[in-house]
Amino acid sequence: SQQGEEDPQALSIQEGENATMNCSYKTSINNLQWYRQNSGRGLVHLILIRSNEREKHSGRLRVTLDTSKKSSSLLITASRAADTASYFCAPGRDDKIIFGKGTRLHILP
Amino acid sequence: GAVVSQHPSRVICKSGTSVKIECRSLDFQATTMFWYRQFPKQSLMLMATSNEGSKATYEQGVEKDKFLINHASLTLSTLTVTSAHPEDSSFYICSARVTGGRAYEQYFGPGTRLTVT
Numbered sequence: 001s002q003q004g005e006e007d008p009q010a011l012s013i014q015e016g017e018n019a020t021m022n023c024s025y026k027t028s029i030n031n032l033q034w035y036r037q038n039s040g041r042g043l044v045h046l047i048l049i050r051s052n053e054r055e056k057h058s059g060r061l062r063v064t065l066d067t068s069k070k071s072s073s074l075l076i077t078a079s080r081a082a083d084t085a086s087y088f089c090a091p092g093r094d095d096k097i098i099f100g101k102g103t104r105l106h107i108l109p
Numbered sequence: 110g111a112v113v114s115q116h117p118s119r120v121i122c123k124s125g126t127s128v129k130i131e132c133r134s135l136d137f138q139a140t141t142m143f144w145y146r147q148f149p150k151q152s153l154m155l156m157a158t159s160n161e162g163s164k165a166t167y168e169q170g171v172e173k174d175k176f177l178i179n180h181a182s183l184t185l186s187t188l189t190v191t192s193a194h195p196e197d198s199s200f201y202i203c204s205a206r207v208t209g210g211r212a213y214e215q216y217f218g219p220g221t222r223l224t225v226t
Contacts, residue, residue, distance in 0.1 A: 040220075043153075043202065044217075096143070097204070
């Protein structure tokens with residue numbers, strides 16, 4: 001299915017450390033997006049990477065995409081308390097965005 | 110730009126009553142909007158795709174008679190939870206796609222928390 005599957009499901013790291021979360025999917029895609037959701041809030045779009053791109057940066061975020069392995073990773077460098085949230089990947093091909101279960105990231109003070 | 114609002118942000122209703130949730134694109138037109146629901150600590154589940162001027166397309170397993178969707182204008186879609194029950198308590202999120210935009214150009218609302226007592 002188009003749904004992405006994030007790994008790990010939960011991640012706790014110390015503030016200042018880097019956080020890496022992964023996404024795998026099964027179908028061919030045109031693009032892949034990452035979203036953040038703070039507890040009980042709406043979604044915030046973080047970054048979009050197209051299928052012909054391998055890496056993309058946005059501030060402290062770095063996203064990679066390996067279409068041969070059907071996987072993507074999101075790296076957050078120098079984590080902050082405000083990064084505590086759930087992160088979802090969204091592999092894109094057609095009209096719908098189907099979300100996986102997400103990675104719950106907790107930044108420890 | 111590209112702001113989507115939802116109203117209300119929180120609602121509590123009694124079992125058996127109906128509740129209407131509005132999703133508005135404030136500064137763009139959206140021919141297509143999407144409705145999701147999310148249970149605590151779970152993912153967002155796509156419920157239906159709402160198209161302006163036509164019937165909504167529901168995902169498998171979603172009761173169309175229970176979750177009524179009306180997309181009467183290019184900036185407004187409504188979701189009505191009919192005869193609500195406690196198991197309908199959830200976080201409902203809409204998204205709106207920019208008319209003429211790419212499939213991935215969707216903007217999400219802040220969500221509506223529904224509690225059915």
